[in-house]
Amino acid sequence: MKKSPAAPSAPGTRRFGVQACTYRVLPFLVTAALLTGCTAVAGAAESTGTSGTSASATAAVAVDTSTTAAEVLAANQQTHDDATDYEWDDADVVAITLDGDGASIDTETEDSPSEDTGAVTVSGSTVTITAAGTYELSGTLDDGQIVVASAGEGTVRLILNGVEVSNSTGAALVVSEADEAMIVLADGSSNSLSDTDSYAEDADANAALYSAADLTITGTGSLDVTGNGNDGITSTDGLIINSGTVTVTAVDDGIRGKDYVVVDGGTVTVTAGGDGLKSDNAEDVTRGYISLTGGTIDVTAAGDGMQAVTDVVLSGADVTVRSGGGHTATGADDVSAKGLKSGVVTVVDGGTLSVDAADDALHSDGTVRIASGEVTLAAGDDGVHADTALDIIGGSTTVTTSYEGLESTAISIGDGTVSVTASDDGLNASSGSTTTAQGGGGGMDSDGGETITITGGSTVIDAGGDGFDSNGSATMSGGTLVVNGPTNDGNGALDVNGTFTMTGGTLVAAGSAGMAVSPETGSGQTFVAISLDSVQDAGSTVQLVDGSGDVVMAFESIKDFQSVVLSSDELTDGETYTVYVGGSASGEIADGVYADGDYSAATNATTVTAGVAATGTMGGGGGGPR
Structure with a gap:
């Protein structure tokens, strides 16, 4: 008798890693500008994988500062996860022993489905299961196949207990039909599946582990899957990895769930010649998503590390991704090699994420939101790229190396810590369509409507190009922004085509003097713009001293500089300050920014x-969109 999920496990009853599903079905997929008070934006997003297939999804729900990973997932299709699937009675288990080129069935098992209905048949080295139930397999098939073809209702549960199956002509394990299928990795067991090295183009089952039904993998054992001819694990419906140690090596995609891929726990390691994890249902805007709620996931992929037609949501797993050979890789421009890629929205709301990508590390054709967790990114192109909007409201985000650090039409930072290192622009608000006059400044560049909004948090930038670049406008009302900008006069620490309104927070921006830009005069919180007679060496300290001789702010630059813009509520509009270069600073309030200093041995540089x-x-300005 099957036990209720609420009942304690009794002798003869096994239960593996039950995680209750709390998702709810809603008719919309979440996407839109990730800005406080934004309105819903409907649009199309296209996602193209290494196979060349293209898919689009349309969305119509706004994402604002109250949106969490759970709320994003709630707008998607409910998963097939059911607590009752994780329990069964030993008395109902049918034992199947694989013996190299065939198999034997224990027909003495109490209440055996095979005894009652003939649900297990063996034909040569092919074992076929045709009814719901629980089946425990052990042993080896040297060149064979396990097939599930169950037309009735109920879950087909396969307990793998020391199974090794290889197939030179097709998939090793195929679920061609079932209401649901579950693979249980028995305690302490090691299991492996490997397939043919070539599939016909019209082959239905084209992965080492292939399921045409919703598939769950659970248990505490291990499973090694080798996809010699195409993908490693594929479900044309939904795929859940609940627990266990799952290692996948594939010549194309590693793990693919068409409707969704959900990892709730366990240890998942993927090495793929195509994409690592992939969900590619483009026909339903509530499907085609990846959800990572727990466990440890390590992906190495020649293509995208993770690719979803709709959403990628990280809310608790520890994730490491290397795509396209990492940020130092060159060539292969025709292959998408992004770390995490979504067609609609990417949300990080917990867990840890470390990405080393040849292309963008974190990418969305729609929006990206980082709410909590620890994110470390290295990118050959953008650290984070979102076509529509990028919102950071918490957590720790570090871009260790990139071409451009954070790029989107609308960038918003409300909380958390952000550190960006970029060879070109640090923060770049660009739609890719703004027309910019070369040189020029103060209005010669057109305002394309792009925005950067900083209301809180701590943001530190080290940029070889423009440090803080909006091809539209920018506002800062709180938080701390430190920009270690360019050393060449063709770029600026600050570059805003429209207005830069400063009403609060602490701003320090140092760099070259050729295109120096400052906030709007009279915008609410005043500033000082310092232009020195000569370039100062990296490590030099700049101290701003008021009329009473007190140090108001001090800054120690990590790069050569000639221009410094400072703003804080400690400054008084219209007051004259003396600038000293040298001496020592104290009372650090942010990276390189200090509240006090000693300028007794410093040089009086200017007022x-x-x-x-x-x-x-x-003339200021410059630095248009790329």
Whole structure:
């Protein structure tokens, strides 16, 4: 008798890693601008994988500062996860022993489905199961196949207890038909599946482990899957990995669940010649998503590390991804090699994420939201790229190396810590369509409607190009922003085509003097714009001293610089300050930013008046979209 999920496990009853599903079905898929108070935005997103197939999805629900990973998932199709699937009675288990080129069935098992209905048949080295029930397999098939073809209702549960199956002509394990299928990795067991090295183009089952039904993998044993001819594990419906140690090596995609891929626990390691984890249902906007709620996941992929037509949601797993050979790789421009890629929305709301990608590390054709967790990114192109909007409201986000650090039409930082290192722009608000006049400044560049909004958190930038670049406008009302900008006069620490409104927070931006830009005069919180007579060496300290001789702010640059813009609520509009270079700083309030200092041995460099705009030697501005 099957035990209720609420009942304690009794002798003869096994239970593996039950995780109750709390998702709810809603008629929409979440996407839109990730900005406070934004309105719903409907649009199309296209996702193209290494196979060349293209898919689109449309969405119509706004994402605002209250949106969590759970809320994003709630808008998607409910998974097939059911607590009752994880329990059964030993008395109902049918034992199947694989013996090299065939198999034998224990027909003495009490209440055996095979005894009553003939649900297990053996034809040569092919074992076929045709009814729901629980089957325990052990042993080896040297060149054979396990087939599940159950037309009735109920779950077909396969307990793998020391199973090794290889097949030179097709898949090793095929679920061609079932209401649901579950693979249980028995305690302490090691299991392996490997397939042919070539499939016909019209082959239905084209993975070492292939399921045409919803599939769950659970248990505490291990499973090694080798996809010699195509994918490693494929479900044309939904796929859940609940627990166990699952290792996949595949010449194309590693793990693919058409409707969804959900990892709730266990240890998952994927090495793929195509994409690592993939969900590619493009026909239903509530499907085609990847959810990572627990466990440890390590992906190495020649293509995208993870690719979803709709959403990628990380809310508790520890994830490591290397795609396309990592950020130092060159060539293969015709292959998408992004770390995490979504067609609609990517959300990080817990867990850890480490990505080393040849292309963008974190990418969405729609929106990206980082709410909590620890994110470390290395990218050959953008650290984070979102076509529509990028919102960071918590957690730790570190871009260790990139071409451009954070890029989107709308960038918003409300909380958390952000550290960006980029060879070009650090933060770049760009739609890719803004027309920019070369040189020029203060209005010669057009405002394309892009935005950067900083309301809180701590953001530190080290950029070889523009440090903080909006091809539209920018606002800062809180938090801390430190920009270690460019050393060449063709770029600026700050570059805003439209207006830069400063009403709160602490701003320090140092870099070259050629295109120096400052916030709008009279915008609410004043600033000072310092232009020095000569380039100062990295490590130099700049100290701003008021009329009473007190240090108001001090900054120690990590790069050569000639221009510095400072803003805080400690400054008084219209007041004149003395600038010293040298001495020592103390009371660090952010990376390189200090509340006090000793300028007794410093050089009196210049004086500045709060609220007087910066004037770059090349007219300011510049640095249009790439």
